[in-house]
Amino acid sequence: MRSASSGDTPRTPGRPPAVEVTGLVKRYGTKTAVDGLDLRVEAGSVTAVLGPNGAGKTTTVEICEGYRRPDAGTVRVLGLDPVADAAALRPRIGVMLQSGGVYAGARAEEMLRHTAGLHAHPVDVDLLMDRLGLGSCGRTHYRRLSGGQQQRLALAMAVVGRPELVFLDEPTAGLDPQARHATWDLVRELRADGVSTVLTTHFMDEAEQLADDVAIIDGGRVIAQGSPEELCKGGAENTLRFTGRPGLDLNALLKALPAESAAAELTPGTYRVTGTIDPQLLATVASWCAQHGVLPDAIAVERHTLEDVFLELTGKELRS
Amino acid sequence: MTATGTTDGGGAARTAGTFAPRPGAAPLSRMIRAQALLETKMLLRNGEQLLLTVIIPTLLLVLFSAVDIVDTGEGKAVDFLAPGILALAVLSTAFTGQAIATGFERRYGVLKRLAASPLPRWALMTAKTCSVLVTEILQVVLLTVIAFALGWSPHGNPLSVVLLLVLGTAAFSGLGLLMAGTLKAEATLAAANLVFLLLLVGGGVIVPLDKFPDAAQSVLGLLPISALSDGLRDVLQHGAGVPWADLGILAVWAVLGLGAAAKFFRWE
Numbered sequence: 172m173r174s175a176s177s178g179d180t181p182r183t184p185g186r187p188p189a190v191e192v193t194g195l196v197k198r199y200g201t202k203t204a205v206d207g208l209d210l211r212v213e214a215g216s217v218t219a220v221l222g223p224n225g226a227g228k229t230t231t232v233e234i235c236e237g238y239r240r241p242d243a244g245t246v247r248v249l250g251l252d253p254v255a256d257a258a259a260l261r262p263r264i265g266v267m268l269q270s271g272g273v274y275a276g277a278r279a280e281e282m283l284r285h286t287a288g289l290h291a292h293p294v295d296v297d298l299l300m301d302r303l304g305l306g307s308c309g310r311t312h313y314r315r316l317s318g319g320q321q322q323r324l325a326l327a328m329a330v331v332g333r334p335e336l337v338f339l340d341e342p343t344a345g346l347d348p349q350a351r352h353a354t355w356d357l358v359r360e361l362r363a364d365g366v367s368t369v370l371t372t373h374f375m376d377e378a379e380q381l382a383d384d385v386a387i388i389d390g391g392r393v394i395a396q397g398s399p400e401e402l403c404k405g406g407a408e409n410t411l412r413f414t415g416r417p418g419l420d421l422n423a424l425l426k427a428l429p430a431e432s433a434a435a436e437l438t439p440g441t442y443r444v445t446g447t448i449d450p451q452l453l454a455t456v457a458s459w460c461a462q463h464g465v466l467p468d469a470i471a472v473e474r475h476t477l478e479d480v481f482l483e484l485t486g487k488e489l490r491s
Numbered sequence: 492m493t494a495t496g497t498t499d500g501g502g503a504a505r506t507a508g509t510f511a512p513r514p515g516a517a518p519l520s521r522m523i524r525a526q527a528l529l530e531t532k533m534l535l536r537n538g539e540q541l542l543l544t545v546i547i548p549t550l551l552l553v554l555f556s557a558v559d560i561v562d563t564g565e566g567k568a569v570d571f572l573a574p575g576i577l578a579l580a581v582l583s584t585a586f587t588g589q590a591i592a593t594g595f596e597r598r599y600g601v602l603k604r605l606a607a608s609p610l611p612r613w614a615l616m617t618a619k620t621c622s623v624l625v626t627e628i629l630q631v632v633l634l635t636v637i638a639f640a641l642g643w644s645p646h647g648n649p650l651s652v653v654l655l656l657v658l659g660t661a662a663f664s665g666l667g668l669l670m671a672g673t674l675k676a677e678a679t680l681a682a683a684n685l686v687f688l689l690l691l692v693g694g695g696v697i698v699p700l701d702k703f704p705d706a707a708q709s710v711l712g713l714l715p716i717s718a719l720s721d722g723l724r725d726v727l728q729h730g731a732g733v734p735w736a737d738l739g740i741l742a743v744w745a746v747l748g749l750g751a752a753a754k755f756f757r758w759e
Contacts, residue, residue, distance in 0.1 A: 236607055238759075258611060262516040266607035271600030276533050288525045289609050291515030298509070332609070335512040364510040 186214035187250055189336045189367035190235055195244035197230050197391075204230040206391035208244070212336075212384070217358060217368045219378035221477070222388035223485065228371040229269060231388070232338050235369070236266050249336060262290065265334035267325045269341050273313045279324050280309030283331060290332035299327050304353055319350045326354060330361065337361065339370040343377060355381060375477040385477065389485040402480050411444040411456065413470040424459045428452065448472050516609030526610060526618035531625050534592060543687070544583045544626060548634060552576045555697050556641045564699060566728070573638040573645070574723035575696040578659065580630040582694075582716055585623050585660045587687045590667035593619070594679035597671060602758050623660060631656070646730035652723065655734070658741040659719040665748020666715070672756030690716040695724075715744040 190212035197205040205227040212218045220228050234241055237253035237260065246253055251260045273282050280300060287293035300306050303323040308316060316324065322345065329337050339358075343351045358381050361368055372378055378385045379399045387395040387402070395402055417439035424434055424444075432446030444456060453472075460467045516522070534540050555561060556569040563571035596602050605615055635643075670679050692698060694716030700708050711717050722737030 238603070238606070261607060262609040263512075263514040264607070266604065268600055268604055272604030273599070274529070274533050274601055275595065275599060276536050277529070281529075281532075285525060285529050286608065289517050289522050291517055292513040294509060328604070330510060333510060333513040335514055361510050364508055364512075366510055366512055 188212055188247075189214045189216075189249060190218075190369060191245075191247045192231070192235070193245045195231065195234065195246060196242045197227075197234060197239065198242050204391055205234070205241075208388070208392055210386055210393060210396075212367060212369055214367050215362070215365050216383040217362050217370070217381050218384045218386065219382035220369065220371045220386050220388055221373075221375070221378050221481065222371075223373075226388045227391040228388055229340055230391075232340055232369065232371055236264065236338055237261070262332065263335050265329035265332060265337035267329035267337070267339045267342055269344070270321075270325075272325055272328070273321070275312070275314045277313050278310050279305055279313065279316060279320070282313065283324065283327050286328045287331045292333055293331050294333055296331065299331060302353075302357065303327050304350065319346045322346060323350060323354065326357065330357070330366075334366065336367040336369070339368065341371055341373065343372070343374065351377075375481065379477055387481060387484060394484050395480065399477055402477060409445055409448055410473040411448050411453070411471070412441065412473060413444075413456070413460075413467040414441050415460065415465040415467050416440065419463060419465065423462075424456070427455050427459055519611075519614060522610050523614050523618045523621065526615060527621035527625070530592075530619060530622035534588060534622065534626060537592075540588050540592065544580065544588055544630060545633065548576050548580050548583065548630065549637060551579070551697060552634060552637055553641070556638075561698055562702075567642060567644075569638055569641045569643045570645075570728050571699070571724065572697060573634070573643045574727045575720045576634055576638075577631060577656070577727075578694075578716060578720035578723055579691060579696045580634060581627060581656060581659045581719060582663055582687065582690060584626045584630065585663035586667040587683045588626070588667075589619065589623055589664060590671045590683040591680050593668060593671035594674065594676040594683075597758065598676035600759075606758055620660075620664065623664060627656065627660065645727040647726035648732065651726045651731075651733050654738065655719060655722045655726070655741070658738055658745060659715065662715040662719075662741045662744035662748055665745055665750070665752050668752040668756060669748055672752060672758075690714065695720040713740060715741055718744075 188211050190210060192208060192210040195205050195208040195210075196203070208227065208231060210218075210220070210231065220231065222228050230239070233239055234246055235248050235253055237248075237257045240254055248260060249263055253260055277285075280296065283300065283305075284296050287296050297306075300309055303326065305320060305323055305327065308320055311320075313321065313324070322342065326339065326342055329339065342358075343354050346354065355377070358368055358370070362383075370377075370381070382399060384396065385399055385402055386393045417436070419436070419442070421434045421436065421442070425432070428434065428444070429446060429452065432444060432452070434442065434444045437443050444452070446452065456470075457467065517525075534544075552569075552572055555563075555572050556567075559568065593602075602615075606612065610618075638645075667683070670683060674682065690696070693703070693711050694714050695711070696716065700711055700717060700721070703711060712721070718737040718740035722734035722741075725731035725734045725737070
């Protein structure tokens, strides 16, 4: 029996969560890497763990994979304890490390075939090589593969065993756009087939494109979690920008705008209006411009992106 | 078995359900066999490893048998050298080769990645041991053929020889894994080669231990390589029965080495 792979939303809230982390704490010496982290990954969903370097993403994922023991808190992966139930859990999960994991002297296809051979019902190796654009380098030694090819081989190794849950640690770091899209397509396919995915990433667009849920981590805690839409909603469509002649008198505009609105000249010739941006407000701004003989250039209603949310929450750029 | 091979309605290339979860570990025997085969392939494909495990022992055997460089005592030189070179073969594979390979597997995250696979750790170690034994069998066959060509006439009970080789393998594996699991890969590479060289000279492999001062002899005699080459020589050159003293020394090294490796080995 398997769940139908048709339909747009294979998430099945009835299933127990794929990952449930509560109050997780992990210290290395005096440094606290993870500090009371809660995370829930619904079965069949794609969850992106987003955060700057050193936020605790990899530590959290590696605790879920059973590599490290938590200092405090509970971790359940597919209902199991990753350390105590490791033997039962390992065949059911797929792991893509941030780097490495392959014998330097192994050929790409040889390594994937070997990994497939450790599982009972693996995916067809030729198909997978082909799907990830590795078909032409099957006989190439791992150390001679490009960084992107090494990444895709690691991804193939993570999914070849037909796991219920995959952990992808920065799966597209260093990939060219084409390889990135191949990886994204594969993640979407996993989702369509009912596989749960946890991926860590620096890339906002990746989270927006792929994730059902995004957990933003900073300083070892989840500081926001929700769907990309939910996270962006807070400040969505509340900013209007336009450019024109420098030094326009904004007082008249403010009088015409609703009471809670504000307007400012950010840099000479660049203006920002904040408030509830609706068609009425847009019309008011346009008519004010007309009265002042200004042709508003580059007029744009700004959509709040995950990047903005992240910046607001953490005060940090994602990619340092 | 459910049929999952229905294609998407739109005639897309992908087959629906390719990744539909169907987890499970392969049977243990199949996993261990595949892992041992892969590790052996990696070893035989590596030029530096072949230099260590095949070329150096072969060259030493041929060179020192043909040219009278070292005084090997009474009898044919090859009768003295062949047992020592067999001991060297075990040292090169179980200790040096295994330490370097495992050190770099640890460094490149291979051990870490395998730890998340269905292959249990004990099965990985079993596969490594199988790979070492397969390599040693190939070495022993090759070196024996060459030694016979050089006029070797061995004596003694083959079972005693096998017992020595197995205990020697256990002793050197423990020490090699201890090194690989605690030092950095580069440090392991350097140290394993240095130890190989020192034991080659000072362990009764090609230079008889009685060439050293008395005080040094009593210490050198306790080294695992000395016990192995001495025990093999007692049996193969002098037709001795079971060399208990040498087996005892090897057993102590095996227990200490494997025990320490089990305790201190770090997988990352």
